[in-house]
Amino acid sequence: MREREPMTIVIDTVLPPCADDPTTFLDEYLQAPPPRSALTAADRRLVEAKRATAHRQCAGCPVFVDCLYRAVVEVDVAGYVACTTEAERRSIRRDLGIRVHDADDTAYGARRVGGGPVSxxxxxxxxxxxxxxxxxxxxxxxxxxxxxxxxxxxxxxxxxxVGGSEPDEHSDRPTIDAVLDAFDELSSSRVA
Ligand code: SF4
CATH class of the missing domain: 1.10.10 (Arc Repressor Mutant, subunit A)
Structure with a gap:
């Protein structure tokens, strides 16, 4: 019986940078940024450098748009995601007039259920x-x-x-363009 050739498995998958190099994204300064007033000038430069590194990685990520949309509209995730801090995503939601329900609203974690402070x-x-x-x-x-x-x-x-059709259950859901426009309004969107 012929011996089998050793098999080589090639996984042809491009991982998002946060999965490929999670240490950058798990950095405490990015997860829970301290107020600027609490930092020395040297620490501020360090935080800005860390943030610029993460920002560049997200900006070049193949799933950046989808990641940003989900983190703003669907799931209130923690930490630095899609070029934004938690505070910046809250700011984008305020700008769009939407909110994300708390994680314990659903067995699957947070979800966006539509309807914001301004209907x-x-x-x-x-x-x-x-x-x-x-x-x-x-x-x-x-x-x-x-x-x-x-x-x-x-x-x-x-x-x-389109003839005044009735709004569907997702009628308050912002479009991807609206989320990207609100993101562009952040001064930090131009970091790096
Ligand atoms: S955009 Fe999202 S998926 Fe891509 S590296 Fe940033 S956090 Fe990860």
Missing amino acids: HEVVLTVRHAYPKDTCQQLAERLGCSTSTVKRHLRKAREDVL
Whole structure:
């Protein structure tokens, strides 16, 4: 009987940098950044350098967009993810007018269930009440960001174009473009 040739298994998978080199992402300074006022100038430079390294890795990651979208819209994960800290993802959610339920709301962990502090209906009601207001003025009245108002008004225009169809259960779910726009507003999005 012929002897079998030794088999070589080649795994042709590109791992995201955070899986390939988790130490960068598990760094305490990135997981739970201390307030800048608590750091010496040398520590600040160190934190910025660590952050720039992680930022570059995320920015070059093949699944960056999907990772950012999920971390902002679907799951409130901890630590540094997709070029953002937890505080920055909270800021993006505020900007988009969405929230993510606490992890213990579901057996699978956190999930986004739609509906935020400013609903589509409220934005349209205020628009109707103040038809001459700019988006910025409407945003000030509603206590949300201008981009949130623009997003809801754009959606209202699109609904008219498709015949005023009923919103589905995910109608408040932001688009990928809206999440990327809010991300671009972060000064840290230009780090590195
Ligand atoms: S973008 Fe997400 S998946 Fe990619 S390296 Fe960063 S944290 Fe990991």
